[in-house]
Amino acid sequence: MSLDETARRDFLVGSLAGLSATMVAARWPAMAATIAVGQPTVFLTAAQAADVAAMAAQIFPTTDTPGANEARVIYFIDLALVSFAKDSQAVYTSGLADLQTRAAAMGAASFAALTSDQQIQVMTAIEKTPFFAAVRTHTITGMFAAPQHGGNYREAGWKMIGFDDSLNFQEPFGYYDRV
């Protein structure tokens, strides 16, 4: 599906916090360019990004099919936090600080440095928090939003659930409506 350029521009112009429309228009190509592995993030620090990426990988793990890591969901989340999800910035900042405290109490340098079992243990403990809810929402959204938004790399999410983004289908749609 090709994203309508005007709609995208309107969306960004209308929703980026603290940036003038001109600045956003000027920055968008640069923001889009960060959507590549190893590139710097926009809102999250590198350490924060590592922790969020670790959470995302637990929420949508890599199994015999791609997970949040392969779908590059962290870049989606980072862009989300300066666009449609800018209201979640404070929730992330305080949630990540709490995560750091919990990791330190377990003797690790960061949440990302915990073992997988430890990470699941911490996440289970914070499962009811607004921070967890936000990261879950953004991780899953990043798995399945159009790749233009930074995640769902090479349509990994869509392929996994058999979604075809064509806008023109003929019957039969599936197994049961075959004549």
Add this chain to the structure above:
Amino acid sequence: MKKYDPSTEVDFVVIGSGAGGGVMAKQLSQAGFSVVVLEQGPWGSYGREESANKDELLNRYPAPQDMLLSDPKRQVATFRTNASEKAVPFDNSYGCVVGGGTVTYGASNWRHLPWEFDEASRFGNIPGANIVDWPISYAELEPYYTQAEWEIGVSGQRMDSPFLAPMSKPYPLPPLPQKGSGALLRTGAGKLGWTVVPNAAAIITRPYMGRAACTNCGMCSGYTCQVKARSSSAVSLLPFAEASGNCEIRANSYVHTIATDAGGKVTGAVYFETLNNDREIFQKAKAVVLCANGMASPRLLLLSKSNRFPDGLANSSGVVGKNLLSGNGGGATALFENPLNEYKGCVTGAAVVSFVPNDVKNRGFYGGARMTARGQQSPIQYGLSGPHGAPSWGTAYKKALIDQANRKMQMSNFISSIPVETNRVDLDPDVKDPWGLPAMRITQKSHDNDLKAIQFFIDRSVDVLKAAGAVQVWADEVHDARGGAHARATCRMGNDPKTSVINKFHRAHDVPNLFIVDNSSFVTGGRNHPTLTTSAMAFRAADHLVKAAKAGDIRI
């Protein structure tokens, strides 16, 4: 587009541009009257539908000018279950764009059945309910149902059945694909001896009146149709109003008062230009046609109080806002062995109609339902709502999400709801909208009868899904009605000015040049899908209004 200066008195101001307002604007302007349509929502993709957004993320998080539905921060609403509670803010969503709810709705377009207009006489009232007859019959409305189906563009299949309304003319277009869910419904219902019919929908299945046929894109409910196959007011009505040369449509125009003079007649509408620093404009008019929807219309009447109308405009009966009916349902979800791919195509392709009639004796409750098969979920929505019977994150979540993908369908039932006087829309005494006006307050608690009905249809849903061969079935839980779509009956039509707001021609009993034409005109709810009945009522109301106006009788 024709432009009018607000200080020029036009013949009609139409407030709202959806199913009711679109018809009124088209019919009145084509008859030669000057019309200004005031729509609080933005333009959306009006006139440039081919560029409408089909991106799920942008659809979930639209910029203000791309919003298609009401914004809980702007169209503020509160909710409580009874008068002793303090209402709390909640998200009461309705279509809020040029074209109203018809721009994004699933587009089911069912006629009421003949006996749904006089249920009080046929079946009697029940304790705690306020069931009364309509002042019009099916026979009076039938020609206008036909007109609506042909002018707007409705697809379906005419059938002779006691469960369907008789039609004087077939549908102009053949039905939409039944989808996998429809095919499975036929299998299950066939075993149970139930009648299944194709959905009747305001979605065109062949090129029609200059518009293209549905491409089964699947980004349907909640999105603007890019090919204009969904026969929304914005593509099937408003362009014709505009082309008449007599109609100006003004978007981003939030009406806060219907103005009146000392003689008790309306003189026009006062509104804020929301994209122009909320500049306040008074549009003069000989008559006002209120089509703002089943919740916004009564709120606007209550906001328009004056010395002469201390309880709100057109409310000498005290009935404005009362007897609120809203969509209620419940059903079940099932998993099948093979893929259905319900994300393709329209929302629903088939319905069971065997339970539409009343059967109080055998079922133990009043009313019935149309049971529809569906299952559309776009990817983000599917991922967030998550698989049934699995955790909400982690390895087991992902495994179940992949396993259940495209193999689910659901039964969603559209159940009659019982009018209860205390279920109502009024003005919140404390909560204000961003313009400082009282929020819409909804007070609503389903009649026990409706809860019984919902449980009955949840059980029937489980039956039919099992009969269709489901691998697994999850029944819904019974929920009370809580605002939302299909709001009706809050300015009910009737012959008695003491118990109704408008007469059988939609003229307010109290105000000779005020007409109310939308879901609020309903008396009883039928089997829930209101839009085609609103369209038909509007064609009928316009017919009478044009005749009256031509005879010099729009403000008596």
